[in-house]
Amino acid sequence: MSPDSSKLKKRNLSVGISALILLITITVMSLAFLAVNQRRGSDFSYTITGAVNLNYWRETTGTPVTIKSGWEFYPNRLLTPEMIRISRLESSNVRYPYYKGVTITSDGWLDLGEKAELYSFGEDVKKMSRFGVGTYRIELVLNKSVDYVTLNIPDIAQSATIWVNGKAVRHYGTVSDSKEFYEPSQVCTDIQLVPIDGRIEIVIDCANYSSPYGGILYSPCIASTATIGMIEYSVRMYLTVLCAFWVFFAIGGNYIAKTFNGKTKLYFFLLMFLADILYEILSPMVTILPGNWNKLIMITLMIFANYWSFLFFLSLYPKGTTKLFDKLRFFEITIFSMLTCCYLLTFWCFPSLLYLPSSVVANMVLILITNIYNVFRVLYMSKHYEHGKYLYMSSALLTVAMHFSFFVRHQYFVYITLHAFLLIFLAIGFTLYFVKDYVQTYEKLEDNNRNLESAVEEKTKYITRVNQDLLHNHERLLENEEARKKVMSNVSHDLRTPITAIRGYIELMLNAKEPLSREQEVQYLSNMHTRSVQMEQLISDLVQLTRMESENDTIEKMPISIKEMVQDLFQLYHAECEGTKKVMHFHAPEDDDLLIDGDPKKLLRVFENIIVNAMKYTREDGVIDITCHRYEDPAMLGGNAVEVLIKDNGVGIPANEVPYVFDRFYRAENSGINKTGSGLGLSIVKSIMDKHGGKIWAESEEGKGSEFHIVFKASEYTFDEEPEDEE
CATH class of the missing domain: 2.60.120.260 (Galactose-binding domain-like)
Structure with missing residues (x-):
C-alpha cells in the first residue's frame, strides 16, 4: 500500500468516526430534547x-x-x-x-x-x-x-x-x-x-x-400573560433563526457554489430547507388558517420537502459516477415525480382524505420509500465517489430522522417540534459542509495559483535564459561572422599572394627574351614550390577544422606518454633554434611518463601548433619554456591530471582579446605584424582538446608574452603492466 493511499484510508476512518460520533450526539440530544420539552402534569391537590x-x-x-x-x-x-x-x-x-x-x-x-x-x-x-x-x-x-x-x-x-x-x-x-x-x-x-x-x-x-x-x-x-407571550415569542425567534439560516444559504451559498462543479445541489437543498421551515411556520400552533388550510398546506410542504430531498441527494453525484444510476436516472426522476404529483392531486382534490388514518400511513410509506432509496444511493455511491461520503451518509440519516419526525406526536411545552429541532442541526451541518468545501476549493485554487506562479516563474527564467543564450549566440555569430570576413579576407589575400607570385614567375619564364640560366630556373621553381606549399597548408587547415567539428570525426585513443611526445617536438624545434638567439627549455619529471589516453596524431598537432606559434611570435632573442608535470588540483578533472605548460616572452595578446583566441578565423590585432596565418590553428587545437575531454586556456599580457595551459585526464594504464599473452 502506498503512503498516499494509507494516509487517505486513515483520513477516511477519522472522518467516519467523527460522523458516527456526530450522529450519536444528535440522537442523544434529540432524546434529551423530547424529555425536557414536554408538558408534564403539575403536582397539585384537590378540594x-x-x-x-x-x-x-x-x-x-x-x-x-x-x-x-x-x-x-x-x-x-x-x-x-x-x-x-x-x-x-x-x-x-x-x-x-x-x-x-x-x-x-x-x-x-x-x-x-x-x-x-x-x-x-x-x-x-x-x-x-x-x-x-x-x-x-x-x-x-x-x-x-x-x-x-x-x-x-x-x-x-x-x-x-x-x-x-x-x-x-x-x-x-x-x-x-x-x-x-x-x-x-x-x-x-x-x-x-x-x-x-x-x-x-x-x-x-x-x-x-x-x-x-x-x-x-x-x-x-x-x-401569566407575559409567560405565555414569552413561550410563543421564543418559538417565533427560533423560526426566525431558521429563516436567517435559509437567507444565509441563499445569498452566501450562491457565491460559494461558484466554486462547485454545479449549483443544482445548492438549489435543491434550499428548496428542501425552505419547505421544512414553512412546514413549521404554518403549524396551527404558530399560524392559524381557516378550515383545513393548515393541514392541507402542511401535508403539501411535507411532500415537497420529501421530493426535494430526493433531488438533492441525486444532485450530489455527477453523471458518470456509476453506470447503474446513470441508467436509472431518467426512470427514478420520472417515478418519484409522478408519485409526488399523485399525492398532491389526491389531497388537493379530496381534502377530506387528509385526516384518515390510511392517509397518514400512505404519507409514511412515501417518506419511507424515498428515504430508504436516498440512503441506498449514498451507500452505493460511497464506494465509487470518495468526496464527502461520510458527510453525505450522515446527512441522509439525519434527513430520515427529520422527515419521520413529521409523524411524532408529542406534547411539547414550547412549540418547537423535534422536526424543527433537527432542522437546526441540518442547517449547521450543511453550513459547515459548504464552508469546508469552499475552503478546500479555495486552498486548491491557492495551491494551483502558487504552482502556476511557480511554473510561470520557472518558464520566465527559462525563457530569459533562452533569450540570453540566443542573444549570446547571436552576438557570437556576429563576431564569428566578422572574424570570418576578416580571416576570409586574409585567406583570400594569402591565397592570392602565392598565386600571383607563381603566375609572375611563370610569366617571367614564358616572356624571357633570352633563355634563362639553370640557376634562375631552379630559383623560380623553388619559389613557386614554396608558394604552393603555403596554399596547401591553408587549405589543409580549413579541411581539418571542418572535419574536427563534424560528428563523424573519430578519436582513436591509446595510452600515450605526453613527456616523450613533447620531448620529441622539443628536440626537433630546439634544433631549428640553433644558429639563432632564441632559447628553448624543457622540464619534465624523470620518474614519471605522464601517461594519458588520446589520439597521438591529433595531439601532436596540438603541441606542434602551440610551439610553432610561440616561436613565430617570439623575438629573435626570445625564451620558450616547455613544462610537463602532474596537475593535482581537485577542481580540475578530478585531481588526477597531466598538464603541459608552454610559455614564451613574445609579443603577447591584448587582454580584451584573450577570450577569443580559440575562435574560428580569429587573429589578434598584433598577430599580423610581419606574420602569416589563417587564424584556424587554435580553433583546431580547441576542437581536438574538446574531443579528448581536456582543458586548454591562455594567459597573456601584451608585450610580455603568453602562457598556454593544456590539461588532460591522466591514464590509469602504466608501462609497467604487461599485456596478457594471446593464445
Whole structure:
C-alpha cells in the first residue's frame, strides 16, 4: 500500500468516526430534547368537591401550571355548564355518565389515562370511537389575590366551544353531534380568565368527524400573560433563526457554489430547507388558517420537502459516477415525480382524505420509500465517489430522522417540534459542509495559483535564459561572422599572394627574351614550390577544422606518454633554434611518463601548433619554456591530471582579446605584424582538446608574452603492466 493511499484510508476512518460520533450526539440530544420539552402534569391537590387546588400558585412567579390531569369527561354528549350543574344537584333526575380523574393524552378521548374512573349511573356507556362528541370539564381554585390568568390550549380536534364560568368565550368550527352540520377547524388559542371568588370553571365541548383523533390532544396550561407571550415569542425567534439560516444559504451559498462543479445541489437543498421551515411556520400552533388550510398546506410542504430531498441527494453525484444510476436516472426522476404529483392531486382534490388514518400511513410509506432509496444511493455511491461520503451518509440519516419526525406526536411545552429541532442541526451541518468545501476549493485554487506562479516563474527564467543564450549566440555569430570576413579576407589575400607570385614567375619564364640560366630556373621553381606549399597548408587547415567539428570525426585513443611526445617536438624545434638567439627549455619529471589516453596524431598537432606559434611570435632573442608535470588540483578533472605548460616572452595578446583566441578565423590585432596565418590553428587545437575531454586556456599580457595551459585526464594504464599473452 502506498503512503498516499494509507494516509487517505486513515483520513477516511477519522472522518467516519467523527460522523458516527456526530450522529450519536444528535440522537442523544434529540432524546434529551423530547424529555425536557414536554408538558408534564403539575403536582397539585384537590378540594372536597374535586376542584384542582392552585392556592399555592402566584402569577408573579411566572411558572406555568400544566393541567394534564384532574379533568372530567362526558362521553358522547355535548353539555353546557348549566346542564352539568343541574345534573349534579341531589334533586336532579338527570344524571350524565362521566369519567373522573381524566388525563390529557395525544390520543384525545381514545386514551383517557390509567387513573380515569367511570361514573355510569347505571347506564351502558359506549367506548369512544375516533368519531363522535364529548365534553371536558375542570374546576380550578386559585388564590384570591390572583386577578386574572391566561389559559393556553394548543390543540383540540376538530371543533370546539369553550365555556369559562358559564359563558361561551370561544367557538371553533361548528360543534354538532350530527355529521351533517359539523364543520372542522384548527383549535389553538390563548384565553384570559378572570376568577370569580377565586374559582374558574372550564367546560369544553368537542366534536370530531374528520381527524383520526378527537378531543383535547394537548394539555392546557395556565400562566401569566407575559409567560405565555414569552413561550410563543421564543418559538417565533427560533423560526426566525431558521429563516436567517435559509437567507444565509441563499445569498452566501450562491457565491460559494461558484466554486462547485454545479449549483443544482445548492438549489435543491434550499428548496428542501425552505419547505421544512414553512412546514413549521404554518403549524396551527404558530399560524392559524381557516378550515383545513393548515393541514392541507402542511401535508403539501411535507411532500415537497420529501421530493426535494430526493433531488438533492441525486444532485450530489455527477453523471458518470456509476453506470447503474446513470441508467436509472431518467426512470427514478420520472417515478418519484409522478408519485409526488399523485399525492398532491389526491389531497388537493379530496381534502377530506387528509385526516384518515390510511392517509397518514400512505404519507409514511412515501417518506419511507424515498428515504430508504436516498440512503441506498449514498451507500452505493460511497464506494465509487470518495468526496464527502461520510458527510453525505450522515446527512441522509439525519434527513430520515427529520422527515419521520413529521409523524411524532408529542406534547411539547414550547412549540418547537423535534422536526424543527433537527432542522437546526441540518442547517449547521450543511453550513459547515459548504464552508469546508469552499475552503478546500479555495486552498486548491491557492495551491494551483502558487504552482502556476511557480511554473510561470520557472518558464520566465527559462525563457530569459533562452533569450540570453540566443542573444549570446547571436552576438557570437556576429563576431564569428566578422572574424570570418576578416580571416576570409586574409585567406583570400594569402591565397592570392602565392598565386600571383607563381603566375609572375611563370610569366617571367614564358616572356624571357633570352633563355634563362639553370640557376634562375631552379630559383623560380623553388619559389613557386614554396608558394604552393603555403596554399596547401591553408587549405589543409580549413579541411581539418571542418572535419574536427563534424560528428563523424573519430578519436582513436591509446595510452600515450605526453613527456616523450613533447620531448620529441622539443628536440626537433630546439634544433631549428640553433644558429639563432632564441632559447628553448624543457622540464619534465624523470620518474614519471605522464601517461594519458588520446589520439597521438591529433595531439601532436596540438603541441606542434602551440610551439610553432610561440616561436613565430617570439623575438629573435626570445625564451620558450616547455613544462610537463602532474596537475593535482581537485577542481580540475578530478585531481588526477597531466598538464603541459608552454610559455614564451613574445609579443603577447591584448587582454580584451584573450577570450577569443580559440575562435574560428580569429587573429589578434598584433598577430599580423610581419606574420602569416589563417587564424584556424587554435580553433583546431580547441576542437581536438574538446574531443579528448581536456582543458586548454591562455594567459597573456601584451608585450610580455603568453602562457598556454593544456590539461588532460591522466591514464590509469602504466608501462609497467604487461599485456596478457594471446593464445
